[in-house]
Amino acid sequence: MSIQYDLHSHSTASDGSLCPAELVRLAKLRNIDVLALTDHDNIDGIKEAQREAANLDLQLVAGAEISVTWNRSKTIHIVGLNLDIDNPILLSGLQRLCEFRRWRSEEIGRRLAKKGIEGALQGARSFAKGNIIGRVHFARFLIEQGHAKDMKQVFKRYLVQGKPGYVPGDWATLEEALNWIHNAGGQAVIAHPARYRLSATRLRQLLGEFQALGGCALEVVSGSHSRDEIQRMAQLCRTFGLLASAGSDYHGPENPYMDMGKLPVMPANCVPLWESPDWDSPLLRLAPDSSSLAL
Numbered sequence: 659m660s661i662q663y664d665l666h667s668h669s670t671a672s673d674g675s676l677c678p679a680e681l682v683r684l685a686k687l688r689n690i691d692v693l694a695l696t697d698h699d700n701i702d703g704i705k706e707a708q709r710e711a712a713n714l715d716l717q718l719v720a721g722a723e724i725s726v727t728w729n730r731s732k733t734i735h736i737v738g739l740n741l742d743i744d745n746p747i748l749l750s751g752l753q754r755l756c757e758f759r760r761w762r763s764e765e766i767g768r769r770l771a772k773k774g775i776e777g778a779l780q781g782a783r784s785f786a787k788g789n790i791i792g793r794v795h796f797a798r799f800l801i802e803q804g805h806a807k808d809m810k811q812v813f814k815r816y817l818v819q820g821k822p823g824y825v826p827g828d829w830a831t832l833e834e835a836l837n838w839i840h841n842a843g844g845q846a847v848i849a850h851p852a853r854y855r856l857s858a859t860r861l862r863q864l865l866g867e868f869q870a871l872g873g874c875a876l877e878v879v880s881g882s883h884s885r886d887e888i889q890r891m892a893q894l895c896r897t898f899g900l901l902a903s904a905g906s907d908y909h910g911p912e913n914p915y916m917d918m919g920k921l922p923v924m925p926a927n928c929v930p931l932w933e934s935p936d937w938d939s940p941l942l943r944l945a946p947d948s949s950s951l952a953l
Contacts, residue, residue: 663932664851664918665694665719666737666903666905668788673722675910678703679710682802686714688919691843692932694719694739694905697847699755701743702788723849724838725755725829728864732856733827735849737877737905738839740937751834752891756789758828764793765825766817770796773822776806793817794801794909836871845936847875847903851894853885864897875931879904879924881916890927898929902928 668674669681674683678695685693686700693716695707704720711718716876741748763877767779782797802940806812808848816823830838839846847869856864865876878891879902902925908918925929931937 661691661932662689662919663904663930664690664901664906664908665721665739665847665931666696667693667702667706667908667918668697668723668724668910669695669698671695672697672788672790673786673792673909675912678707678802681696681908682710682714682716682718684729684918686716690919692714692717692719694721694737696721696723696737696739697788698723698735698790698792699725699752699759700746700788700790701741701752704743712925722752724752724835725827726832726835727827727829728832728867730738731826731861732854733773734827734832734833734854734864736835736839736873737847737849737903738835738842738844739847739874739903739931741839741842741844743842748838748842750827751830751838755830759790759792762825763796763828766793766796766823769825770816770823772795774854775800775803775822778823782831787915793823796823804936831872832867836868836873840872845875845934846873847877847931849877849905850880850882850907851876851891852871852883861894865894865900868948869900873900874934874936875901875903877905879921881906881908883923885922888922889925892928895928901931902933 669678697703701722708718719739719740720743724736726734726736770778781793785795785798797809799810800806806815836846876895877890879888886902904924906918
């Protein structure tokens with residue numbers, strides 16, 4: 659029995675374009691059996707997604723993608739999976755990050771106004787369907803207003819370091835993020851590690867610190883990883899004794915390069931997170947020979 663996993667996805671609770679129920683319906687349509695909803699720094703969409711998943715006989719994993727400032731200035735993302743969404747330590751930590759996100763969105767609006775782009779905050783808010791206003795929402799506004807032709811161009815011109823709308827992150831520390839996840843009974847995964855463009859030495863440093871703090875997995879298969887990057891991350895899992903996770907990082911149909919249900923197969927020479935004794939999945943009990951699971 660082949661079980662399809664996608665352990666990284668986003669809804670309108672953060673910067674995705676589908677509401678949680680729509681996301682779950684799409685996952686079912688794409689033959690996903692186990693879907694993790696991992697919105698940025700919040701769990702607001704989980705209950706809606708759980709209700710829809712129960713109707714469709716799909717397993718919904720409660721998750722969140724937590725923003726971390728590592729090594730003083732580098733932003734990385736840690737996915738927490740199988741979270742107790744009522745855990746007070748987790749909720750307090752996420753609330754702090756959401757408060758910073760609210761201030762950051764106001765500051766982005768102020769900085770763009772100084773460059774002659776008025777109404778950016780209001781415009782970004784019109785694209786946000788939940789409580790989170792992120793850079794993607796500002797990007798959509800800037801594209802709509804003709805300041806750039808696409809996401810790649812708008813980020814390059816306005817929203818990355820050194821550009822008018824860039825505001826540095828003041829996120830959780832790596833230790834804080836893992837503490838929140840572990841207190842909520844979850845497993846911690848480094849999201850899309852190849853995307854950070856760290857040197858080999860820095861990436862090994864990150865993995866060493868992550869492992870020492872109780873982190874258990876690396877997102878080997880990601881919607882943004884090339885085939886070569888998948889193999890390189892699989893090798894790092896073996897080197898550090900980490901489990902391997904897989905997720906599309908799906909945000910919506912406007913991002914076809916991160917489509918749902920089209921992930922490459924997990925490399926055979928690493929151990930999937932869902933084969934861990936700490937991963938409690940009723941679907942696994944239906945498939946004792948899970949070593950052959952494909953994504």
